[in-house]
Amino acid sequence: MKLKVAPHIRTLVPYPPGKPIEELEREYGISGSIKLASNENAWGPSPKAVSAMKDALQNLHRYPDGSCYYLAQSLAGKIGVKSEEIVFGNGSNEIIGLLITAFLQPGEEVITSHPTFLMYQKLVQVQGGINKVVELSEDMRHDLKAILAAVSPKTRMIFLDNPNNPTGTIIDRDEFALFMEELQDDIIVVLDEAYVDFVAPELRIDVLSYIRGSKPVAALRTFSKAYGLSGLRLGYGLMDVEIAGYLNRVRQPFNVNSLAQVGGVAALVDDEHYHMTLERSREGIAWLTREVEKLGCRPMKTQTNFFLIDVKGDGRMLYEHMLHQGVIVRPMEAYGYPNYIRITVGRRDENQRFVGALAKSLKELGYG
Numbered sequence: 001m002k003l004k005v006a007p008h009i010r011t012l013v014p015y016p017p018g019k020p021i022e023e024l025e026r027e028y029g030i031s032g033s034i035k036l037a038s039n040e041n042a043w044g045p046s047p048k049a050v051s052a053m054k055d056a057l058q059n060l061h062r063y064p065d066g067s068c069y070y071l072a073q074s075l076a077g078k079i080g081v082k083s084e085e086i087v088f089g090n091g092s093n094e095i096i097g098l099l100i101t102a103f104l105q106p107g108e109e110v111i112t113s114h115p116t117f118l119m120y121q122k123l124v125q126v127q128g129g130i131n132k133v134v135e136l137s138e139d140m141r142h143d144l145k146a147i148l149a150a151v152s153p154k155t156r157m158i159f160l161d162n163p164n165n166p167t168g169t170i171i172d173r174d175e176f177a178l179f180m181e182e183l184q185d186d187i188i189v190v191l192d193e194a195y196v197d198f199v200a201p202e203l204r205i206d207v208l209s210y211i212r213g214s215k216p217v218a219a220l221r222t223f224s225k226a227y228g229l230s231g232l233r234l235g236y237g238l239m240d241v242e243i244a245g246y247l248n249r250v251r252q253p254f255n256v257n258s259l260a261q262v263g264g265v266a267a268l269v270d271d272e273h274y275h276m277t278l279e280r281s282r283e284g285i286a287w288l289t290r291e292v293e294k295l296g297c298r299p300m301k302t303q304t305n306f307f308l309i310d311v312k313g314d315g316r317m318l319y320e321h322m323l324h325q326g327v328i329v330r331p332m333e334a335y336g337y338p339n340y341i342r343i344t345v346g347r348r349d350e351n352q353r354f355v356g357a358l359a360k361s362l363k364e365l366g367y368g
């Protein structure tokens with residue numbers, strides 16, 4: 001076929017789609033497998049959200065409310081912002097794309113870390129922008145000094161996920177304050193807080209004060225993690241009304257479906273599910289860390305519901321080996337960590353199963 005494709009589109013690498021779990025099971029001849037690979041909520045969705053969405057099914061013949069009015073009101077009241085300071089999206093992924101569409105012109109630069117959440121660099125490329133990539137520091141944290149040094153007259157945006165995926169590390173509040181002081185005032189800083197719910201409150205950055213400061217800052221959050229609604233696709237950005245205005249210009253009118261809006265409102269008041277998730281995640285992470293250490297691996301400290309493990313051998317081989325036991329983890333060579341895997345905390349039975357499978361694989365592969 002004679003297609004004229006722009007070079008920045010031709011060179012894009014498609015997101016590797018994971019196979020449905022049922023297909024994997026068929027392929028590997030296993031059953032009852034567990035997935036600890038995608039930083040999801042192991043305890044399921046908020047039951048209140050599920051019940052509210054069931055009731056809303058009969059209205060699916062109507063288009064959704066393009067302003068997410070009720071969801072915006074609920075969230076604004078809960079976190080203390082004006083509803084005009086919120087932009088909702090089809091997952092926070094969409095907000096990343098909207099920011100890039102609205103504020104980046106082809107040939108302009110965006111700074112991201114390596115490794116970090118893969119979508120930033122991909123969406124910059126889709127827009128024809130230039131990715132400037134700064135290595136994480138030795139202790140696997142965003143290197144804010146090196147990021148400042150990488151700023152050029154063409155820099156338009158900086159993406160910082162806090163905590164960082166895949167490392168689980170966070171940005172120090174004082175370091176961030178200094179960084180913001182030194183940064184020029186026409187670069188948009190995007191603080192992606194997809195996992196902020198899991199961070200100890202005293203370690204969180206006060207994003208609202210930055211959003212209301214003199215420099216452009218947007219914070220991204222999601223219902224995919226602590227609220228357990230990944231499949232629903234609901235996320236949002238908090239930002240100055242002027243920035244939000246541009247995102248609202250470029251977004252599709254009905255970008256958030258009606259079930260997501262109803263489910264989101266209900267999830268926001270489901271404190272029981274939210275706190276249960278955080279408590280069990282914390283307990284699970286602590287237990288897993290100890291067990292993994294006992295097996296001679298090196299677990300990395302985390303502020304999230306997932307963590308990296310240095311398995312002291314080839315991570316992809318270990319991943320394959322564990323797959324045969326029905327335990328799905330994430331190999332990390334694509335992120336530049338060939339000897340690591342990343343796992344998400346699961347329910348207690350899943351964590352136990354993971355540790356059993358890890359012990360078997362480490363032994364059979366002769367790692368350590």
Ligand SMILES: Cc1ncc(COP(=O)(O)O)c(C=O)c1O
Nearest residue numbers: 091092093117165194222224235
């Ligand atoms: C750092 C980070 N940001 C954003 C997202 C996307 O979240 P959402 O499901 O809201 O699109 C993820 C998902 O894994 C993530 O790890």
